[in-house]
Amino acid sequence: MPQTSSKKKISRNTISRLSLYLRELTRLEQDGKKAISSSDLAELTDLTDTQVRKDLSHFGQFGISGTGYEVSKLKEAVRNILGKDKVLDVILIGAGNLGMALLSYPAFREQGFSIKAAFDIDTRKIGNKTSEIEICDIEKVQEFLKKDKVKIALLAVPAFSAQKITDTLVNCGIRCILNFAPIVLRVPDEVVVSNVDLSKELEVLSYFLRTAE
Amino acid sequence: MPQTSSKKKISRNTISRLSLYLRELTRLEQDGKKAISSSDLAELTDLTDTQVRKDLSHFGQFGISGTGYEVSKLKEAVRNILGKDKVLDVILIGAGNLGMALLSYPAFREQGFSIKAAFDIDTRKIGNKTSEIEICDIEKVQEFLKKDKVKIALLAVPAFSAQKITDTLVNCGIRCILNFAPIVLRVPDEVVVSNVDLSKELEVLSYFLRTAE
């Protein structure tokens, strides 16, 4: 309702596709490519040229009729749309098998995400250090968020404790959660959750495998 | 075009939601709940009651007017729709940080997925054993798939080698790929790919964080 900005609402799928464009544009720039057409970008992302143009058109005009898009200019534009002009700080909750994989994934930092802190409840893990990040006691997360206004949390704890932690995080100012636990989190309207649900993905594959036969 | 089965095409999103229903129904059954209404199931999955009923209606009539759904009956029905009446065999390609997390995740087996084999190219990893699964030389994957007709692969290799491995896997009969590498895979029409793209998810959160301000 209080849509502060003047823009119309953009769907999550549109934003997901922008992320794909950004990835390809980054590669193209590294490869020294100067210009690209919507149909070539569509080819790279397995979409259609009109889809590409329509997606971009929600945010402005970035191309030149007859010529296409300048790679580095479009890349910057998409980066800005996605809010990647600044480094994006995140915290990690749960340094188990999955959490540790996330912590030691160098591409996050390269892509402008910075894991500022990691928290766990297991005393055997607290104090360990990986990739410059020390794992802290989950009890300290409240205190941490009072000082460091991180807005995004990666949630990699077991399902049974995910909701409780979520409530704490939201209370401490977390506004976005990337949730790996197989549970539908309850959050206030202003908090955004993305779910990474591997069982769901496998079941989708299972369904299509079955129906293809 | 050659739509073998008589059914109309069901969207991926519908199937994703069925997976959510299945998860909740499984919990409800474990908790001893006998019956549930579409609106209660919607509440649990953060959807609407009409969405739940419409999704199910594509596959038959599972409820009783005025009463709702019998939990165990609906659970079985959804399980069958998703092809989970049989154990689903998968292989893992790439036993790095992420691959090892997948390998040691017990919930997959509990949910009817079975990792039959794991493959890597790194000689330091080949021969190691985790959760009863020995990591094999990737060179052996072709041979393995000749004997074991596994149809689903979890692909957790670096992006630069993902396409090449994919071509091999598809040649050897793999029909579904759960891809963790940040790349759009090229596959023939009959092969289904699901992408788990964490950077994409984070960028979606970044966008919504920015626009919420």
Added chain:
DNA sequence: ACTTAATTGGGAAAAATTTCACAGATAGCA
């Protein structure tokens, strides 16, 4: 047996998303 309340299934309407189609812009070349 009758009434009331709850609930499904599915056609119809509404909303959202994708695709179509084309005017207008640009570059290359004769």
Added chain:
DNA sequence: TGCTATCTGTGAAATTTTTCCCAATTAAGT
């Protein structure tokens, strides 16, 4: 300069997805 190729941006149309709505069904209470 004029012609042709190409390509964008965007309303309009088509398609897909979601929501609305209600007749029909069931259970429970009186």
